[in-house]
Amino acid sequence: MRIPLERKVLNENDxxxxxxxxxxxxxxxxxxxxxSSPGSGKTSLxxxxxxxxxxxxxxxxxxxxIQTDNDARRLAxxxxxxxxxxxxxxxxxxxxxxERALADIPDDYQILFLENVGNLVxxxxxxxxxxxxxxxxxxxxxxxxPLKYPATFHHADLMVLNKIDLLPYVPFQMELARExxxxxxxxxxxxxxxxxxxxxLDQWRxxxxxxx
Amino acid sequence: MSIAASVxxxxxxxxxxxxGARAIRAGLRIGELSGVExxxxxxxxEALVSxxxxxxxxxxxxxxxxxxxxxxxxxEFRVLEFNPACAVCGSSxxxxxxxxxxxxxxxxxxxx
Numbered sequence: 628m629r630i631p632l633e634r635k636v637l638n639e640n641d642x643x644x645x646x647x648x649x650x651x652x653x654x655x656x657x658x659x660x661x662x663s664s665p666g667s668g669k670t671s672l673x674x675x676x677x678x679x680x681x682x683x684x685x686x687x688x689x690x691x692x693i694q695t696d697n698d699a700r701r702l703a704x705x706x707x708x709x710x711x712x713x714x715x716x717x718x719x720x721x722x723x724x725x726e727r728a729l730a731d732i733p734d735d736y737q738i739l740f741l742e743n744v745g746n747l748v749x750x751x752x753x754x755x756x757x758x759x760x761x762x763x764x765x766x767x768x769x770x771x772x773p774l775k776y777p778a779t780f781h782h783a784d785l786m787v788l789n790k791i792d793l794l795p796y797v798p799f800q801m802e803l804a805r806e807x808x809x810x811x812x813x814x815x816x817x818x819x820x821x822x823x824x825x826x827x828l829d830q831w832r833x834x835x836x837x838x839x
Numbered sequence: 840m841s842i843a844a845s846v847x848x849x850x851x852x853x854x855x856x857x858x859g860a861r862a863i864r865a866g867l868r869i870g871e872l873s874g875v876e877x878x879x880x881x882x883x884x885e886a887l888v889s890x891x892x893x894x895x896x897x898x899x900x901x902x903x904x905x906x907x908x909x910x911x912x913x914x915e916f917r918v919l920e921f922n923p924a925c926a927v928c929g930s931s932x933x934x935x936x937x938x939x940x941x942x943x944x945x946x947x948x949x950x951x
Contacts, residue, residue, distance in 0.1 A: 628950060630853065632943045636845055636867065717841060751874035752842060752941060774921055777905075778874035778939070810921040813933070 640753055643722035647729075647756025651739070657838050658739040660755050662779060663763035664772075665745030668789040670698045671822035672763060672831070673740055677705035679832060687736035689728045691720040691744045698742065708732040719749035722756060738839065747776040759838060761785040766793055770804035777811040785816045785834060792821040842875060843883035846943065847893060853946050862896050864947040870903040870940035877902055905938030 635641055651658050661669045673688060680686055684707075690698040691712045699711035710728045712720060720743050729739075741757060743750040762783040764772050767790055773780040780786065786808050788801065801819065808815050818834055820827035846865065854862045869877050877900050888896050905918040909925035915936050916926035924931045 628948055630946045630948060632849075632853065632945055634943055636842060636849070636941045636943050639845070639848075719841075721841075748874055749841075776874075777921070778872045781872050781935075781939070782874075807921070810923055813923050813931070 637752060637754075640722045643726055644754035644756040647722060647726060648758075651756060651758065654734075654737075656737055656739055657759075657835075658741065658755075658757045659835075659838075660741045660743060660750075660757035660760045661763065662743045662747070662750045662760060662783070663745060663765075664747045664768065667745070667763045667765040667768065668822055669742050669745070669763050670701055672787060672789065672820070673702055673742060674705070675822050675825070675828055676740075676832070676835070677702060677707055679828070680705075680707070682706055685735050685737045686740070687732050687738070688740045688742065689720075689725060690742040691724070693718070693744060708736070714744060717744070718746045719744050719753050720755060721753045725755050738835075747772065747779050751776075751779045751782055759784040761787055763787045763789050764804065764808075765790040766797055766799035766801070768799075770800050771807060773804070773807040773811050780808050780811045780815065783812060783815055785818065787831060788817065788819045790821060790823070791819050791826060792824045840883045840887075842941070843880060843887055846884060847887055847891075849943055850893060850896065850946060854948060857948060857950065859951040860948040862893060862946055862948050864897045864899055866899045866901070866944040866946070868901045868903050868940045868942040868944050870938040871905040872938035873941045875941055901944070903938060903940045906936040907933040908936040909933050 663669050686707045688702050688709045689712055693714055696711040699709050702709045712724050712728050741755050760783045805817055818830040820831050850862050850865055854860055869875050884898050888894050907918055908915045909930050910932040911930040912928040914927040923933055925933055
């Protein structure tokens with residue numbers, strides 16, 4: 628006998644994510660899911676972002692890694708609540724991990740950053756209840772990443788091209804990277820930044836502030 | 840792997856609703872833009888099923904194409920060569936119309 632099911636494979640994750648999204652909406656929280664390959668600069672971008680925030684801003688960060696709490700320690704020195712989610716092998720964050728970690732921080736944040744596990748594949752499939760997704764691509768990677776990992780770029784609202792201070796030393800073609808990203812997601816917004824020199828960070832902050 | 844595990848959890852939940860039934864085939868729909876590679880998914884599913892209580896559950900994985908819809912001529916078209924422009928009229932004003940499916944379509948069970 629064939630039983631029609633017609634439902635999403637990750638419906639349990641999606642159910643929890645929908646609950647989180649509803650909670651964020653009621654409280655007026657802007658939640659951003661940050662995705663990239665390992666080493667593209669998600670943590671550096673967050674460091675520069677937190678550093679620029681007035682201490683009165685209500686910001687919280689959950690950062691995911693397979694092992695270690697190194698990222699949480701890097702981010703905690705700015706004085707905002709930061710929790711490390713150690714996935715213990717899982718290559719992505721899921722909505723349940725986020726829900727659990729949130730139970731552990733004061734419930735008054737207005738901006739919530741979710742730094743996903745460094746991986747351009749698996750995090751794509753897991754809704755975390757976020758309002759927007761940003762994918763970080765650094766110029767030391769290939770400009771064809773958007774074509775190689777179309778699902779990730781297709782589901783992103785923003786692409787952050789990072790490490791632009793290294794452009795004189797690498798063959799990365801910015802225009803091609805932008806074109807490839809727009810092919811898989813014509814509506815994607817793009818900002819070019821260097822977390823080392825600070826170039827372009829104003830644009831990134833403007834993108835964020837426009838969403839708050 | 841955790842997606843494969845979610846599939847098997849769902850199979851067990853559905854089967855448990857029917858005492859004595861045995862799941863024999865699960866039908867899935869995987870879109871080109873879902874971020875899931877159907878061959879890897881099949882590999883993970885088979886690895887988890889082998890030797891488990893679900894052995895020899897079979898899988899039917901249907902691939903769904905990446906599609907967009909034209910906002911000018913309303914045509915729905917398949918995206919080829921990463922080209923988001925309308926395949927019918929060439930317009931560049933198009934919107935997403937499918938390809939990110941990751942769905943459990945059906946479960947086939949044998950009842951006593």
